Amino acid sequence: DQQVKQNSPSLSVQEGRISILNCDYTNSMFDYFLWYKKYPAEGPTFLISISSIKDKNEDGRFTVFLNKSAKHLSLHIVPSQPGDSAVYFCAAQDYQLIWGAGTKLIIKP
Amino acid sequence: NAGVTQTPKFRVLKTGQSMTLLCAQDMNHEYMYWYRQDPGMGLRLIHYSVGEGTTAKGEVPDGYNVSRLKKQNFLLGLESAAPSQTSVYFCASSLQGGNQPQHFGDGTRLSIL
Numbered sequence: 001d002q003q004v005k006q007n008s009p010s011l012s013v014q015e016g017r018i019s020i021l022n023c024d025y026t027n028s029m030f031d032y033f034l035w036y037k038k039y040p041a042e043g044p045t046f047l048i049s050i051s052s053i054k055d056k057n058e059d060g061r062f063t064v065f066l067n068k069s070a071k072h073l074s075l076h077i078v079p080s081q082p083g084d085s086a087v088y089f090c091a092a093q094d095y096q097l098i099w100g101a102g103t104k105l106i107i108k109p
Numbered sequence: 110n111a112g113v114t115q116t117p118k119f120r121v122l123k124t125g126q127s128m129t130l131l132c133a134q135d136m137n138h139e140y141m142y143w144y145r146q147d148p149g150m151g152l153r154l155i156h157y158s159v160g161e162g163t164t165a166k167g168e169v170p171d172g173y174n175v176s177r178l179k180k181q182n183f184l185l186g187l188e189s190a191a192p193s194q195t196s197v198y199f200c201a202s203s204l205q206g207g208n209q210p211q212h213f214g215d216g217t218r219l220s221i222l
Contacts, residue, residue, distance in 0.1 A: 004151065
């Protein structure tokens with residue numbers, strides 16, 4: 001049973017607009033969440049994280065929002081750029097990282 | 110700036126053959142990890158190490174063995190490869206455990222025929 005779910009396998013967004021990637025989790029004991037970005041033929045790279053004591057964390061164009069009551073987090077990218085086209089993974093910290101299946105983001109020119 | 114280096118990048122094996130995947134990191138990280146990624150799934154932890162000379166099982170350890178004889182190297186072994194082990198394997202390292210971000214290699218694509 002997947003504890004971290006990314007229900008959208010892919011997402012297409014116009015360049016300059018906002019990209020919103022969603023992630024749901026089932027275990028209320030998770031207290032730290034991370035987003036990773038992955039280009040083809042490369043390993044994932046860390047993007048941004050959030051602790052459960054916060055509901056928002058921002059780093060430049062990237063903002064992660066956490067709604068603990070809904071067990072939901074989202075990654076906002078504003079404005080979206082062509083280089084943002086990649087697969088985005090959400091992960092929750094337990095004794096190990098529990099990963100979602102990823103969402104492929106395509107930025108259209 | 111090598112970071113985490115995995116060798117080989119690609120390999121095709123026959124069922125029953127053995128092989129070792131090598132991971133090397135030059136960041137003096139204590140923790141190292143081996144994951145597999147299969148289509149439509151997130152990364153799954155195979156084994157990990159919290160320091161030189163230590164190893165521990167992750168979520169999917171069966172059919173794999175690991176060794177961490179030197180701090181900078183983490184080896185993943187398949188003693189008798191099976192088609193179910195066809196996957197992309199990623200090695201990662203982190204300074205410590207807990208909430209420290211993991212740094213990944215570029216992966217090894219392994220096919221078992």
